[in-house]
Amino acid sequence: MKIIDWYILKRYLVTFLFTLLILIPIAIAIDVSEKIDNFLEHTNLGLEEILNDYYKNFIIYYANTFMPLALFIAVILFTSKLSNNTEIIAITNAKVSFTRFLYPYFIGATLVTIISLGMNHFVVPNSSKVRRGFEKKYINNARQKNDLKFISDFSLQLTDSTYIYIRNYNIETNAGYNFTSETYDGLELKSKLSSDNLRYNSKDSTFSLTNWRKRLIYKDRDSIFSGNKIDTVFNFTPRDLIYKSALSQEMPSDELIRFIDLSKKRGVKNLNAYLVELHKRTSLPIASYILTIIAVALAFRKRRGGTGVNLAIGIGIMFLYVFFMKIGEVLGSVAGVNSFLYVWIPNIMFGIISVYLYWNARK
Known part of the structure; x- marks a missing residue:
C-alpha cells in the first residue's frame, strides 16, 4: 500500500468510529429517558446490574445496527472534505483512476464487514438474550409479560x-x-x-x-x-413452542440453522421469520461495500454547497435503504415467499445504483 492508501484508510476508520461514537450516546440518552421510570420502580435493581446486563448489551446491539449508517455518513464526510480541500484533484492529476482510488475504501469496508458478520452471527444473538431477559424482568409491562409467558392454540408436526x-x-x-x-x-x-x-x-x-x-x-x-x-x-421441548421471531434474534447462527432444519423435519409450515433473520445477518454487513461505493461516488466531485449537500443526499439514500430493508423483512416473513430474495432486494436495488454511480464517476 502507498502512503495515500494508508492516509485514506486511516481517515476512513477514524471517521467511522467517530460517527459511531456520536450515534451510540444519542441512542443511550433516548433510551434512558424512556426507561428511567421502569428502573426506579424496582428498588432491588442496582446501577451495576443496569450497566452490566442491559446497557452493555444495548451498546453491542445498537453499535452493530448503526454500523452501515455510521460507515455511510463517515465516507461522505471525509471524502467531501478531501474534495473540498482539492486533495482529490491532486490525486486525479497524478493519474490515479477512480477504481484505484477506491482500493483503500474497500480495505476499510472489508474490515467493517468482517467485524459486522462476526457480531451478527455470534456476538449480538448471545448479547440479545441477556438484554431481553433484563427487559422481561424489569421493563415489560404486565400485558407484555403475559404475552411472552403464555402460548395459546399451538400445533406441531413431530x-x-x-x-x-x-x-x-x-x-x-x-x-x-x-x-x-x-x-x-x-x-x-x-x-x-x-x-x-x-x-x-x-x-x-x-x-x-x-x-x-x-x-x-x-x-x-x-x-x-x-x-x-x-x-x-x-x-419436542417447551422451547419448540416459542414460535416467535424474537426467539431467532437470541440464537447464534449455528443454533438457528439447526433449529430451522429440525422445524422443517417436523413439518412446521412457515419458517420465513427465522429465515429472514438468518439471511439478514449476512446481507446487512455485505451492504458495506455497496454503501461505500455510493458514498464515494456522491462525494468524489466538489459540489456547490459542499459537505452539507452531499450529507443531505446521503441521508436521503440511507433512509430509502432502511425503508426498503424493512419492507423486505416484512414481506419475506410471509408464508410461501422466497425470504432470501426479499431480504436481498435492497442490496440488489442499491447495488445497481452503485454500479451506475461508479461508471458515472469513472468518466
Whole structure:
C-alpha cells in the first residue's frame, strides 16, 4: 500500500468510529429517558446490574445496527472534505483512476464487514438474550409479560405421522392444558392421546399427563384406555413452542440453522421469520461495500454547497435503504415467499445504483 492508501484508510476508520461514537450516546440518552421510570420502580435493581446486563448489551446491539449508517455518513464526510480541500484533484492529476482510488475504501469496508458478520452471527444473538431477559424482568409491562409467558392454540408436526396440539401452555411453570397427540397412517387416524393437563419435567425430559385418555383405532373396533397420571416422552421441548421471531434474534447462527432444519423435519409450515433473520445477518454487513461505493461516488466531485449537500443526499439514500430493508423483512416473513430474495432486494436495488454511480464517476 502507498502512503495515500494508508492516509485514506486511516481517515476512513477514524471517521467511522467517530460517527459511531456520536450515534451510540444519542441512542443511550433516548433510551434512558424512556426507561428511567421502569428502573426506579424496582428498588432491588442496582446501577451495576443496569450497566452490566442491559446497557452493555444495548451498546453491542445498537453499535452493530448503526454500523452501515455510521460507515455511510463517515465516507461522505471525509471524502467531501478531501474534495473540498482539492486533495482529490491532486490525486486525479497524478493519474490515479477512480477504481484505484477506491482500493483503500474497500480495505476499510472489508474490515467493517468482517467485524459486522462476526457480531451478527455470534456476538449480538448471545448479547440479545441477556438484554431481553433484563427487559422481561424489569421493563415489560404486565400485558407484555403475559404475552411472552403464555402460548395459546399451538400445533406441531413431530414426525411424518404424528401431530400435537396444546390449547394453552405457560412457559414459566412448564405446564399446560388440553393436550392432544394424534398418529396417522396416511389420512387415517390410528391413535389419539389426550389429557386435561400437561407438565414438562426438565430433570428427565419427560411429560406428565393427568386425566389422560388414549384411543387406538383398528379396522373393526376401537380400544380406549384412561388413567389419572402417566409419564411419557415426546419429540419436542417447551422451547419448540416459542414460535416467535424474537426467539431467532437470541440464537447464534449455528443454533438457528439447526433449529430451522429440525422445524422443517417436523413439518412446521412457515419458517420465513427465522429465515429472514438468518439471511439478514449476512446481507446487512455485505451492504458495506455497496454503501461505500455510493458514498464515494456522491462525494468524489466538489459540489456547490459542499459537505452539507452531499450529507443531505446521503441521508436521503440511507433512509430509502432502511425503508426498503424493512419492507423486505416484512414481506419475506410471509408464508410461501422466497425470504432470501426479499431480504436481498435492497442490496440488489442499491447495488445497481452503485454500479451506475461508479461508471458515472469513472468518466
